[in-house]
Amino acid sequence: xxxxxxxxxxxxxxxxxxxxxxxxxxxxxxxxxxxxxxxxxxxxxxxxxxxxxxxxxxxxxxxxxxxxxxxxxxxxxxxxxxxxxxxxxxxxxxxxxxxxxxxxxxxxxxxxxxxxxxxxxxxxxxxxxxxxxxxxxxxxxxxxxxxxxxxxxxxxxxxxxxxxxxxxxxxxxxxxxxxxxxxxxxxxxxx
Numbered sequence: 001x002x003x004x005x006x007x008x009x010x011x012x013x014x015x016x017x018x019x020x021x022x023x024x025x026x027x028x029x030x031x032x033x034x035x036x037x038x039x040x041x042x043x044x045x046x047x048x049x050x051x052x053x054x055x056x057x058x059x060x061x062x063x064x065x066x067x068x069x070x071x072x073x074x075x076x077x078x079x080x081x082x083x084x085x086x087x088x089x090x091x092x093x094x095x096x097x098x099x100x101x102x103x104x105x106x107x108x109x110x111x112x113x114x115x116x117x118x119x120x121x122x123x124x125x126x127x128x129x130x131x132x133x134x135x136x137x138x139x140x141x142x143x144x145x146x147x148x149x150x151x152x153x154x155x156x157x158x159x160x161x162x163x164x165x166x167x168x169x170x171x172x173x174x175x176x177x178x179x180x181x182x183x184x185x186x187x188x189x190x191x
Contacts, residue, residue: 029124032094040111079112115181
């Protein structure tokens with residue numbers, strides 16, 4: 001029975017490691033969407049983060065080299081025509097085959113996020129929306145369903161003038177052949 005103290009010690013270490021591990025490790029797809037949302041909020045609510053260069057903005061998004069400024073993006077990732085003014089395009093490579101595009105403007109208080117690729121983004125988007133971090137910053141205002149799509153409207157709890165509509169597939173596996181996520185946020189202060 002001399003081995004028992006060693007086994008007990010190993011069991012104790014394993015139990016301690018299990019207790020300290022997060023219950024849900026954020027996937028790369030979730031991290032990418034959460035980063036796109038942070039980028040959206042930061043760009044619109046904190047112009048000082050980008051007005052003197054992109055460094056502080058990129059740091060605030062917390063995606064490191066997974067996010068980069070690009071000169072142009074595909075037409076399908078652009079915001080509605082009325083929001084296409086002085087746009088900047090940020091590509092977020094969540095995985096090798098899937099990711100997000102964040103479109104912002106230095107003239108309009110808006111941002112536009114699209115997501116797509118070979119992997120199903122729906123579970124990741126739902127996980128981010130259901131997360132405590134998202135719910136600390138956004139409050140639901142309503143939801144509309146249209147066929148295989150669901151669109152949810154939220155307002156920002158720090159600045160209720162900022163609202164976002166997040167449209168995505170209603171269930172996993174529905175939109176792998178086209179854009180899987182469209183989210184547009186606009187800051188409309190009350191007059």
